[in-house]
Amino acid sequence: MDKRWSLQGMTALVTGGASGIGHAIVEELASFGATIHVCDISETLLNQRLSEWENKGFQVSGSICDVSSRPERETLMQTVSKMFDGKLTILVNNVGVVRLKPTTEYVAEDFSFHISTNLESAYHLSQLSHPLLKASGYGSIVMNSSVGGVVSMECGSLYSLTKGAMNQLARSLACEWATDGIRINSVAPNFILTDMAEPHLEDAGYKKSLFSRTPLGRAGEPKEVASLVAFLCLPAASYITGQTICVDGGLTVNGFSYKRQA
Numbered sequence: 001m002d003k004r005w006s007l008q009g010m011t012a013l014v015t016g017g018a019s020g021i022g023h024a025i026v027e028e029l030a031s032f033g034a035t036i037h038v039c040d041i042s043e044t045l046l047n048q049r050l051s052e053w054e055n056k057g058f059q060v061s062g063s064i065c066d067v068s069s070r071p072e073r074e075t076l077m078q079t080v081s082k083m084f085d086g087k088l089t090i091l092v093n094n095v096g097v098v099r100l101k102p103t104t105e106y107v108a109e110d111f112s113f114h115i116s117t118n119l120e121s122a123y124h125l126s127q128l129s130h131p132l133l134k135a136s137g138y139g140s141i142v143m144n145s146s147v148g149g150v151v152s153m154e155c156g157s158l159y160s161l162t163k164g165a166m167n168q169l170a171r172s173l174a175c176e177w178a179t180d181g182i183r184i185n186s187v188a189p190n191f192i193l194t195d196m197a198e199p200h201l202e203d204a205g206y207k208k209s210l211f212s213r214t215p216l217g218r219a220g221e222p223k224e225v226a227s228l229v230a231f232l233c234l235p236a237a238s239y240i241t242g243q244t245i246c247v248d249g250g251l252t253v254n255g256f257s258y259k260r261q262a
Contacts, residue, residue: 004236008033011136012090012233013080015067015125018045020194021144022094024222028230030058034090037080039065067095067121068113077128088132090233093122093166094144098159098196106158118162123169126184130177139182140233143170144225147188147248154206163188167244174242183241185232190248191219215250 012029016022017038026036030053038060040046046062053060061083065076080088097117099110126141133139148155149163170186177184191197191210201207201219211217225247231237232245246252 005234006033007090007230007233010034010089010138010233011084011087012036012092013076013088013125013129014038014092014094015065015121016040016095017092018042018049018062020196021189021192021222021225022092023049024226025092025094025144025229026053026060027058028223028226029090029092029233030056030060032230032234034233035059035084036061037083038062039067039076041066067125068116070120070124073121073124073128077125077132080129081132084132086132087136088129089136089138089140091125091129091133091139091141092144092229092233093125093141095121096144096146096159096163098156100154100156100159100200103157106156110158114158114162118159119165119169122166126169126173130180130182133182134177134180137181138235139177139180140237141170141173141182141184142229142232143167143184143186144229145170145186145188145244147190147246147252150188150244150246151252170244171242178241183232183238185241186244187225187228187232188244188246188248188252189220189225190214190246190251192222192225193219194222213251213254214248215254218249220247220249 012034017026018040043064050062065072143166145166146163148160167186170184174184
């Protein structure tokens with residue numbers, strides 16, 4: 001295989017990799033040959049996934065971690081550093097949470113919940129991973145953001161502001177760490193069919209509105225996000241950094257539509 005299209009010999013950390021988009025990302029990276037460490041908050045689900053990946057022949061290890069906790073993030077990175085001999089090639093900041101409420105109904109705990117889990121974890125893990133990524137000589141960080149961080153969506157102002165901040169973080173770090181051989185990009189999905197997101201499609205009105213604004217007329221699949229994440233980590237993407245790329249079925253570029261009456 002052309003080395004430009006291979007992750008053979010490379011190492012990766014994927015947060016929240018036991019379910020949803022994170023699970024698809026792990027499978028995609030593993031299929032390109034990466035050796036991966038996965039963290040997840042659910043021990044039961046993580047153990048189940050590790051067994052499945054072992055049966056598939058993937059090189060995946062895992063540990064329990066609540067990424068909203070600073071001490072747990074530090075322990076996680078110590079584990080990764082020891083496991084990969086002080087070097088890391090790829091960090092995927094995948095974990096994300098959302099509580100849908102009108103802004104006037106959010107309380108202080110909702111704010112800290114979103115900030116610590118979505119934004120602070122991505123910021124701190126990026127900080128902690130820097131020396132490992134630099135030591136590898138080829139580093140790539142991918143933020144799993146959202147179209148809600150690019151355009152206005154009814155997905156909660158707190159969720160959107162954390163995702164918008166992740167996009168800006170990617171731009172800032174891409175410039176700051178370019179000389180260290182580290183690229184940073186942000187992937188911004190539309191509505192993706194995961195266990196966390198699917199219940200919202202039970203609202204027929206929400207579903208109709210969302211799909212009418214999405215030119216491809218449907219929600220996305222986790223693997224459709226994972227394929228872009230993997231590409232951004234490949235040597236083939238070596239000149240791409242600081243970008244926010246939407247995986248959205250065309251939602252963010254859709255303008256006003258008017259159908260003339262017959």
